[in-house]
């Protein structure tokens with residue numbers, strides 16, 4: 001199968017062993033951006049040959065996470081799922097056996113353990129001893145479940161390749177194990193399956209996390225043994241915490257789904273993630289759309305050093321998108337799922353809090369007073385040492401109670417503004433705000449009136465007066 005010249009095809013190949021975390025989705029985003037910035041295809045593949053680590057439902061959640069962030073794979077109708085392709089991998093394993101590039105190994109687990117202990121005791125790197133390498137065991141001689149197939153790693157060869165991020169890299173093949181290709185459960189290992197699929201899917205560029213760097217020489221040898229040209233390869237640096245250590249749960253290594261549930265906006269999270277180890281030519285930091293990211297993306301600007309995850313920065317992006325980027329209408333729609341369905345969340349209510357909202361999951365607490373006036377003490381109605389709360393509330397009530405229902409909040413706000421002396425704002429607006437919200441900290445009384453009905457506004461002011 002010949003690659004169409006110039007056609008860029010990348011893949012993101014997660015193992016469905018749980019949720020998609022920040023590190024994984026960052027790889028996905030860079031892989032996606034590489035393809036899209038060059039007019040290529042971005043494919044998803046499910047690397048699920050490790051059946052012991054398989055977690056039910058994680059494929060669906062990985063796809064949901066990608067879609068939510070706008071990292072949409074091009075082949076979802078034709079998704080490559082490795083566990084469904086067992087026969088294909090056996091065909092190529094057989095070819096490698098026939099060519100003498102692989103061999104059958106019947107060493108027991110106990111034997112392998114013992115070999116390893118001896119090597120460690122002798123201060124040698126733990127590797128397969130090579131016991132079965134020249135024994136010529138044939139498939140006809142072994143029973144299912146009692147053997148593995150290993151690749152015959154050439155000895156004494158320097159394997160070189162050019163990593164698109166890290167530059168020229170060399171490995172000494174003598175230090176590389178005879179990797180298992182087919183396991184005793186009949187499933188291929190990641191190494192065999194990835195090489196076969198990267199070839200059959202016509203992947204032009206493999207871009208993956210740094211942790212796979214040491215696997216690359218094995219893959220390159222496999223490509224060669226199978227007579228295939230290897231794709232271009234790049235390894236992305238790790239995401240680190242502020243202490244430059246591996247990112248942990250404590251540092252914000254939550255899954256994408258967790259961030260979604262917390263009320264982070266996908267645009268904000270995506271904007272934050274793309275700057276983890278990449279920056280554009282100019283100083284731009286805010287990329288509101290995926291198209292604007294694609295337009296600015298240059299793969300060459302991905303940094304070789306680890307990228308530091310800064311939770312404060314993520315919070316800043318989220319606040320910025322909530323306060324300034326999304327339209328009020330859009331924000332209100334998205335926020336609905338974060339408040340009880342019986343609350344009628346309006347744009348006016350949203351407008352009163354958006355500039356102070358870190359994440360949508362904080363919304364419920366912040367706006368609950370619109371729907372249920374909390375208990376509060378009469379003393380709360382007094383502005384500092386002043387005692388004029390009652391008469392001021394009465395004056396406001398008198399001024400606005402006869403206003404027509406339609407357009408009430410707008411006219412009420414004008415009327416109130418008309419009677420509040422400019423040097424006594426605190427004495428008038430503080431009691432009004434507390435009466436309307438039941439809280440010492442809340443949006444301004446005008447923002448609250450905008451979010452309440454006429455009837456409820458008047459009821460709350462009356463209640464405040466009764467307390468005094």
Ligand code: GLU
Nearest residue numbers: 013014015047194208212
């Ligand atoms: N299945 C591997 C993973 O979970 C894919 C590595 C690769 O991209 O080759 O990361």
